[in-house]
Amino acid sequence: xIKRLVFIGIICLLFxxxxxxxxxxxxxxxxxxxHNLWPIPTQYAYQNTNITINDPCNFSFNVHTAxxxxxxxxxxxxxxxxxxxxxxxxxxxxxxxxxxxGDANSILNIYITDLSNILMNNGAxxxxxxxxxxxxxxxxxxxYLGFVRGMETFAQLLTYTPQPxxxxxxxxxxxxxxxxxxxxxxxxxxxxxxxxxxxxxxxxFQVMDAxxxxxxNVFHWHxxxxxxxxxxxxSHPNLSKYGAFSEEETYTQKDVEDIVNYxxxxxxxxxxxxxxxxxxxSWAFDPEFSSLLTCATxxxxxxxPFGQLxxxxxxxxxxxxxxxxxxxxxxxxxxxxxGSDEVxxxxxxxxxxxxxxxxxxxxxxNGLFNYxxxxxxxxxxxxxxxxxxxxPDTAFLNFHSDDVLQWWGATGDLSTAMxxxxxxxxxxSNYDHFYLDCGAGNYFGNKSWCDPFHSWLDIxxxxxxxxxxxxxxxxxxxxxxxxxxxxxDGSVILNKIFPRxxxxxxKAWSMADNFYNSNYAVFVRQNGWRKYIASRxxxxxxxxxxxxxxxxxxxxx
Numbered sequence: 001x002i003k004r005l006v007f008i009g010i011i012c013l014l015f016x017x018x019x020x021x022x023x024x025x026x027x028x029x030x031x032x033x034x035h036n037l038w039p040i041p042t043q044y045a046y047q048n049t050n051i052t053i054n055d056p057c058n059f060s061f062n063v064h065t066a067x068x069x070x071x072x073x074x075x076x077x078x079x080x081x082x083x084x085x086x087x088x089x090x091x092x093x094x095x096x097x098x099x100x101x102g103d104a105n106s107i108l109n110i111y112i113t114d115l116s117n118i119l120m121n122n123g124a125x126x127x128x129x130x131x132x133x134x135x136x137x138x139x140x141x142x143x144y145l146g147f148v149r150g151m152e153t154f155a156q157l158l159t160y161t162p163q164p165x166x167x168x169x170x171x172x173x174x175x176x177x178x179x180x181x182x183x184x185x186x187x188x189x190x191x192x193x194x195x196x197x198x199x200x201x202x203x204x205f206q207v208m209d210a211x212x213x214x215x216x217n218v219f220h221w222h223x224x225x226x227x228x229x230x231x232x233x234x235s236h237p238n239l240s241k242y243g244a245f246s247e248e249e250t251y252t253q254k255d256v257e258d259i260v261n262y263x264x265x266x267x268x269x270x271x272x273x274x275x276x277x278x279x280x281x282s283w284a285f286d287p288e289f290s291s292l293l294t295c296a297t298x299x300x301x302x303x304x305p306f307g308q309l310x311x312x313x314x315x316x317x318x319x320x321x322x323x324x325x326x327x328x329x330x331x332x333x334x335x336x337x338x339g340s341d342e343v344x345x346x347x348x349x350x351x352x353x354x355x356x357x358x359x360x361x362x363x364x365x366n367g368l369f370n371y372x373x374x375x376x377x378x379x380x381x382x383x384x385x386x387x388x389x390x391x392p393d394t395a396f397l398n399f400h401s402d403d404v405l406q407w408w409g410a411t412g413d414l415s416t417a418m419x420x421x422x423x424x425x426x427x428x429s430n431y432d433h434f435y436l437d438c439g440a441g442n443y444f445g446n447k448s449w450c451d452p453f454h455s456w457l458d459i460x461x462x463x464x465x466x467x468x469x470x471x472x473x474x475x476x477x478x479x480x481x482x483x484x485x486x487x488x489d490g491s492v493i494l495n496k497i498f499p500r501x502x503x504x505x506x507k508a509w510s511m512a513d514n515f516y517n518s519n520y521a522v523f524v525r526q527n528g529w530r531k532y533i534a535s536r537x538x539x540x541x542x543x544x545x546x547x548x549x550x551x552x553x554x555x556x557x
Contacts (some may be wrong), residue, residue, distance in 0.1 A: 036528030188480025189218030275339030281307025
């Protein structure tokens with residue numbers, strides 16, 4: 001009760017000078033939405049003065065830092081294009097920042113305290129402050145990541161008004177604006193599977209462009225699975241030579257380098273996953289390693305080789321170590337995902353494996369699974385966070401207290417699981433809220449295993465504090481939407497992820513009880529984002545009918 005009263009007091013202080021007008025429709029009061037910000041900042045206050053950016057084509061970004069790094073200037077060039085070129089305001093984007101004509105409303109002063117580490121890792125500071133008033137535009141951030149988040153907010157504040165003469169006036173309404181912002185959770189992610197269908201890197205770039213626009217910061221890359229092994233592994237090139245669908249459907253070393261640099265510039269962390277010991281059928285396509293797998297030729301999934309690593313062979317762990325060492329060299333961030341989901345005892349029911357278990361006094365296949373995880377864990381760089389899938393079926397696993405657990409079970413089982421693993425940090429991917437492929441059918445035309453489809457409103461309705469106590473919430477790193485690609489490829493991936501994942505983005509960034517969380521306000525702002533992101537060349541599906549887009553007050557209040 002005390003915590004609630006403190007929260008209400010903070011909100012009252014924050015909005016003491018807030019201008020909030022209301023529209024009354026059929027007796028219902030609708031709060032005005034001054035800016036289509038997504039996600040809503042932690043602290044956000046505005047008044048009622050509109051200012052004009054009089055010299056947008058020569059808009060200056062004056063950067064004040066102790067050192068200069070190329071990413072800052074590259075990101076400014078990127079956003080200069082978003083804010084002025086893509087909107088049709090200017091005919092071209094200058095390659096370097098030009099000096100403004102002197103109009104103070106055409107200069108954004110940027111202060112970044114520390115540029116020593118620009119990687120998005122656990123615990124990184126993404127905070128920023130943004131103050132916009134007539135004659136003074138200021139963005140302050142302690143890190144590069146906060147600068148990236150603040151630049152996106154600044155871009156969302158701008159308005160573009162066509163003029164009778166064909167020009168476009170760029171302005172910022174409802175100033176002075178004061179924003180003090182930081183994320184609620186450090187992990188705000190999307191998982192994409194590139195094994196069931198290969199996703200071209202250009203589509204992954206578009207996903208990351210959309211991610212940065214809503215402050216999503218983690219791309220969990222489920223690279224391989226039973227179906228294919230589409231990434232070049234320097235220590236074992238034949239894994240992709242035989243395991244990818246084709247040479248063209250392979251991520252080369254250059255591709256991975258491009259994807260990594262694309263993510264770094266946008267303040268996005270990549271967590272690579274090569275699932276093991278299960279879901280490894282594609283490893284067996286390489287003749288050198290076919291003897292390390294069981295169930296690789298079984299007619300599971302009607303002909304799709306499931307595949308499960310043989311945990312009794314030393315060569316299994318040598319291969320595992322080689323792959324994850326190459327992943328470590330590819331990806332500079334602090335986390336590697338080791339998979340560890342859906343292991344089936346029947347795949348280990350062979351005479352050699354059973355004899356090994358007897359000799360080593362391993363009582364059952366659950367014990368053998370723990371044996372595999374213990375040995376495999378020891379072959380991974382201990383400086384990297386180890387991430388594992390978990391659900392009620394894996395409650396027997398002996399996870400270490402520093403393992404990060406990604407929950408993909410039902411929401412109703414989460415609290416029990418967190419009590420069971422009482423020291424571990426969690427990423428929440430509850431399938432009944434965050435699995436984006438639910439409701440789309442399966443390989444063979446049957447229903448999905450996780451029907452029904454989860455709408456933007458279903459996703460927005462998830463609130464961790466409603467099901468977890470304060471201690472459990474303190475161990476939640478964040479939220480992650482999941483898109484497996486059985487029924488998805490590059491042609492549909494953007495529509496499957498957006499705009500639904502906007503809901504997760506705001507739930508993971510903003511306060512649980514933000515001022516604009518009514519169905520009406522959420523819809524209006526999401527619909528505004530859909531138009532906003534189209535100017536960046538990213539078109540995604542609508543979230544309601546055209547009538548509701550024109551008359552949201554009739555549909556959502």
